[in-house]
Amino acid sequence: MAKEDLKSEKKKEKTPAKSSAKNQKKQPNKVAKYFKDLRSEFKKVVWPTKKQVINNTTVVLVTILLIGIFVGAFDTIGGWALKMFLNK
Missing domain, CATH: 1.20.5 (Single alpha-helices involved in coiled-coils or other helix-helix interfaces)
Structure with missing residues (x-):
């Protein structure tokens, strides 16, 4: 062994x-x-067509714009409410 x-x-x-x-x-x-x-x-x-790229880009830009407006409005209203609360 x-x-x-x-x-x-x-x-x-x-x-x-x-x-x-x-x-x-x-x-x-x-x-x-x-x-x-x-x-x-x-x-x-499978690469997207030019039309698909333009469509998708438009959707993204519009979504970013709407979210930006929403966040900006929420910030403005929140800031205004905080000023009113602290001034009293």
Whole structure:
């Protein structure tokens, strides 16, 4: 049994050295594969039309304007109410 244990330990010692050498060689392939996958994913993207972009931009700007008016009015009314409360 002792000989078998020694053989298995030697195999375990050799295995990481081989895998680390393989990992070093595979690094450029991983990078190349990443960019190939990235390119294929970009081809799958459905870009919006000009009309959709204009429509979405308009919705966002109108929403921002309405929220700004609401917050400004709330701030003005709150400030006025606070002045009236502190002056009494």
